[in-house]
Amino acid sequence: MPNLDHIDDTVLALLLLGLHNGDRVWKGMDWDAMERLHEKGLITNPVGTAKSVAFTPEGRKRAEELFDALFGDDAPGDGPAEK
Numbered sequence: 001m002p003n004l005d006h007i008d009d010t011v012l013a014l015l016l017l018g019l020h021n022g023d024r025v026w027k028g029m030d031w032d033a034m035e036r037l038h039e040k041g042l043i044t045n046p047v048g049t050a051k052s053v054a055f056t057p058e059g060r061k062r063a064e065e066l067f068d069a070l071f072g073d074d075a076p077g078d079g080p081a082e083k
Helices: 005-017 033-037 055-071
Strands: 024-026 053-054
Touching: 005 033, 005 055, 033 053
Parallel strands: none
Antiparallel strands: 024 053
């Protein structure tokens, strides 16, 4: 069984890649994960015709922290591939 919290953390971090117009992000991620992020208070409601949602202040901060931890310069696996 997948760890949904880890999936949600990764989706939240990846939402930063679609950041535009302040705190708005494109909502082209898994719908179940988007709903869970909304229920956790990290993004606005993804249901509707708008093609984007907004980070809450807490969600934006958490997304930046997660993105740095998962994909930043000091992220695990960063650097030359081991042979």
